[in-house]
Amino acid sequence: MPAQIDHAAAASIDYDVLVVGSGVSGAIVARSLAEKGLRVLVVEAGPGDELSVADYESYLTRFYGAAAKDNNAAYEVNPNAPMPRSPDVRRLQPGHPDSTGYLIQNGPYEMDSTYTRVLGGTTMHWEGKALRMLPEDFEMRSRFGQGRDWPIGYDDLEPYYRQAEFELGVSADVADQAFYGITFPPGYEFPMHGLPKSYLDQIIARDLDGTEIQLHDTTCTLSVRPTAQARNGVPNAAYDDGLGFIPVGAVSTHQVDEGGRCQGNINCVPLCPVQAKYNARKTLAASLDTGRVDILTQTIASQVHVGADGLVSHIDYQSYGSTTSPEHVTGSLRARRYVLAANPVENARLLLASGLPGSNGLVGRNLMDHAYLLTWALLPEIAGTMRGSQCTSGIEDLRAGGFRERHAAMRVSIHNDGWAWPTGSPYTDLVELVDDANVYGAALRRGVVDRISRQLMLSFMVELMPETSNRITVDSRYIDAMGNLRPVLSYSLPEYTMDGVAASRRISRRIFQRLGAEDKTHYDPLDPGYVAYQGEGFVVRGGNHWAGTHMMGETSHDSVVDVNQRSWDHQNLYLVGPGSMPSIGTSNTTLTLAALSFKTAEHIAAELTTRPSVTIGG
Amino acid sequence: MADDSGVLEAFLTLSATLTGYSRFRLLGTGQAEPYLATTLDAVGDDALGELLSASTAVHDEAAGDERALDQGLRARILSDDKLGPVARNVIKMWFVGTWYQLPQEWRDAHASRQPDSTHVVSPASYTEGLLWPTIGANPPGAKGQGYGTWSSPPTLDLP
Amino acid sequence: MTLRRIATVEDLHSYLHIAMQLEHATIPPYLTALYSMHPTTNADAYRVIRVVVVEEMLHLTLAANLLNAVGGTPDLSSEGFVPTYPAHLPDGETDFEVGTRAFSRETIETFLKIERPAVAEGETRFVSRERSSRALLPAVDAHEDDLHFYSIGEFYAEIGEGIRRLHEEMGDALFCGDPARQVGPEYYYSGGGAIVKVTDGASAAEAMRTISEQGEGLGGAIFDEEGELAHYYRFQQLLLGRYYQPGDQGGSPTGPPLDIDWDAVYPVKADAQLGDYAEPGELHDAIHAYSATYGEFLARLDEAFSGRPDLLMPAVGDMFRIKELATQIIRNPMPGQPGVNAAPVFRGLAPVEVS
Secondary structure (H helix, E strand, O other), X not given: OHHHOOHHHHHHOOEEEEEEOOOHHHHHHHHHHHHOOOOEEEEOOOOOOOOOHHHHHHHHHHHHHOOOOOOXXXXXXXXXXXXXXXXXXXXXXXXXXXXOOOOEEEEEOOOOOOOOOOXXXXXXXXXXXXXXXXXXXXXXXXXXXOOXXXXXXXHHHHHHHHHXXXXXXXXXXXXXXXXXXXXXXXXXXXXXOXXXXXXXHHHHHHHHOOOEEEEOOEEEEOOEEEOOEOEOOOEOOOHHHHOOOOOOOOOOOOOOOOOOOOOOEOOOOOOOOOOOEOOHHHHHHHHHOOXXXXXXXXXXXXEEEEOOOOOEEEEEEEEEOOOOOOOEEEEEEOEEEEEXXXXXXXXXXXXXXXOOOOOOOOOOOOOEOOEEEEEXXXXXXXXXXXXXXXOOEEEOOOOOOHHHHOOOOEEEEEOOOOOHHXXXXXXXXXXXXXXXXXXXXXXXXXHHXXXXXXXXXXXXXXXXXXXXXXXEEOOOOOEOOOOOEOOEEEEOOOHHHHHHHHHHHXXXXXXXXXXXXXXXXXXXXXXXXXXXXXXXXXXXXXXXXXXOOOOEOOOOOOOOEOOOOEEOOOOOEEEOOHHHOOOOOOOOOHHHHHHHHHHHHHHHHHHHOOOOOOOOXX | OOOHHHHHHHHHHHHHHHHOOOHHHHHHOOOHHHHHHHHHHHHHHHHHHHHHHHHHHHHHHXXXXXXXXXXXXXXXXXXXXXXXXXXXXXXXHHHHOEEOOOOHHHXXXXXXXXXXXXXXXXXXXXHOXXXXXXXXXXXOOOOOOOOOHHHOOOOOOOO | OOOOOOOOHHHHHHHHHHHHHHHHHOXXXXXXXXXXXXXXXXXHHHHHHHHHHHHHHHHHHHHHHHHHHOOOOOOOOOOOOOXXXXXXXXXXXXXXXXXXXXXXXXXXXXXXXXXXXXXXXXXXXXXXXXXXXXXXXXXXXXXXOOEEEOOHHHHHHHHHHHHHHHHHHHHHHHOOOOHHHOOOHHHOOOOOOOOOOOOOHHHHHHHHHHHHHHHOOOOOOOEOOOOOEOHHHHHHHHHHOEOOOOOOEOOEOOXXXXXXXXXXXXXXXXXXXXXXXXXXXXHHHHHHHHHHHHHHHHHHHHHHOOOOHHHHHHHHHHHHHHHHHHHHHHOOEOOOOOOOEOOOOOOOOOOOOOO
């Protein structure tokens, strides 16, 4: 249990590594280093009483009782370590920053992306799509003249992808996932078999598979493919050369056993009720088993101090006893290496608040996120919408090809949860049927089925290239309850992305025409995220895939970290997570950042593990 | 108001007609009493009493004739300025476990009580909403139907 | 005293049929207690009982694997497979009955008796006593009508020894069953312990070990080799109000407290019978629909244990549906019995009411 150590004790221990943040990056680094014999302290700004099912289920009960079931509804409002919440986002007036939510929105685009500040981080609320990036995503500049190349390629990362797929417990079948250059070593199997396609997926596949879409010179042939997911399914006996895989159940320090296969609770975001979905607490629990990891929750890293030698000397913390009171104590923590794993916004915010914008001023810049265009329609038949995990299949065929010289690529998810994201269905449908359609009784029951069970929602996840003007800054006018500077976001959607957005809308129309589905998509100019572009208007939503604020590169001139996520400026400091990614392609970022975390842990371990001296004779 | 069990019976009778779900199914949610209490707290004794009296009268007069019941319900409850919004709220509460704040004009004309705010009656009322079984689904985050069940057509609960 | 031990493969089949019946027989009582709790209350108690139910399903599967391995044929659809509650445990004691009852201290005390650790060793595991007409085990003839096991653990000890004896006598011919009928670990349940395919003496011993250690803690250990707490001690935590943690002695748990609200429970009719719902109407229909659904679930298990292990996936879905139907019933009042709620009846596909 994290509570087994207090701050005084932690201050007296010589830790090899201090990790800031208990999300998936920090958890993987902590576990990997501890398994190599190193002593690690993890500090988490948010709460998390203990690694138990009871603590986990308190989030679930909060979610059940919440009137607004947004994607952070399961997590308590905590002014001491606040988090962005999508209902806080307002339509901006030009020139008027909005400080309603934790994130100061400086515009011009309003970003409704969130992250989660609790033990386990945003993996508590993530959906669980575990996609590798395409090999061409690592070479955007050299292949398509867009964005930046990575200093490493797909083949360099591939072994770490496999480690990540083990750690996260990915369910998928190799035959479904080898597309557009993605390769696996011969004989590779995923830990668990792919999850079954939903009935909705099958209906879409029946009518859509084989449809051709022309994107400039690229002909894309659509097919509905199962999505690789970090949630428990049926273990693959052939995994690991026939050794098989044992799924990780619910995190518990008691004898409670729970967390089997995915049950189809359709609530991956904001919280899987049975922990079938991976969350970083699983990795944290395993790290505690080494006996070499300590965790301090409700402990905010408030200031990074750098000595005259350019090395980090210590990190100040604030520790609060209750989320309802700003009362706290302060202190400093030291270690041989420092790892900031607090997510791209918080990593940048902490460095900037510490007066460390980087020698090239790039900390906080090049912020990226996927732009989401949601499109929705009513199918001509009952599709059983609102069952399964949130997405079981998608369309991968718009992710690759020469058209990327001209506009952004996109990946389509078929949403088993219907129009929940764009319209607030089924609540809004119910209210409309009762209040406006004036139906009740049997007619209402039929109306509910007619309106909801035929819903189709396709989300287009559109890639975005780094721009230095898209950035996180801090501003002394905006502080939180603990006196820490809040992140200020300046963000706009580049044309390259908006062209992809416009193409997505056209493609969605084609798909709906092919399916005979009634297109119900509409974008309200009063909604946050509304963007007028080339005579059309779109509501573009954030993807919660923050990336890029401490981008990796080959030289210290144009990047913040090296291929091992080590800070160019401070050689004992590592900035880990998606903030290091030079491009995000059309993959959800988690699997890639998990792979990077393994790579970094390997590097730190090699640095810190002194070779055993050999004594000869005797 | 009349004795408690009489009130609950009247509330159940009205609720069954409004939701299209039987008394057994309504009781099966375990939410009848909390929903009655929530309605009472939000609209007060007077409005609830009027609603249930009107409902009892409409049901009695219809005497099993569905057409008469429908007409009576629309004429005397659903189109009534005072009773209609409350009845619609009762429907929504049964389907998703949420009490929605009454329209402002209702609050101005009748009462604006503190409990009349949009809220989920209780965590259990969320999981017991009738909307989910209607569409053959489960409330998100609860009552998952089991691995792979999503790949078959839904089992709709249609009247 | 002469004791009829397992002497032939047919004896072993009988014992394993009984084992399946026994593992199943605990499920309706545990489920009834579980379902009787008010929703979103008693989370700790709910989890404790739920895990035990899941593991009984695992044991049922392991017993089916054992039976299949030695050439037997599981049969969960036969008349009498589902006991009529209340029923007595095989030792014939009349101080307690196993029934389908609401969650209460008394109910948990009964569960403790079901799962009580074996105390007898060797010959003394049999207790000679007149069999109750409501004993769970005798639905299949176990040869010696006046002999009973002191505990379930000892019953399994006899099976274990029987397998070893027969294996010595017959060699690997004992394991003549079709391996395709074995359920493998990929159909794991969410509780502790893995499903073991039984194909030889070692895997049979492994399956037996999981059943006895998880259940009653044969051998006196409260935690098994995997660090898992035996069922007896899991239930005992509910009465003692505290979790066990590693290193604890039986009877003195020192872990975190459990939060239990014995009043947040529907007062369901104890040991409900189909006859209690004679009056036509929705409740009657729901009770019969429930019993039939439960029977379909058992029939699905039958098929799963007869070469279609993939059917265990939809069977898990059945369990969720069964729960939903049961909770609807449990929240309805028992007509004409103020203060008593209805309770589901577990009979099967072709319910025959035994009076």
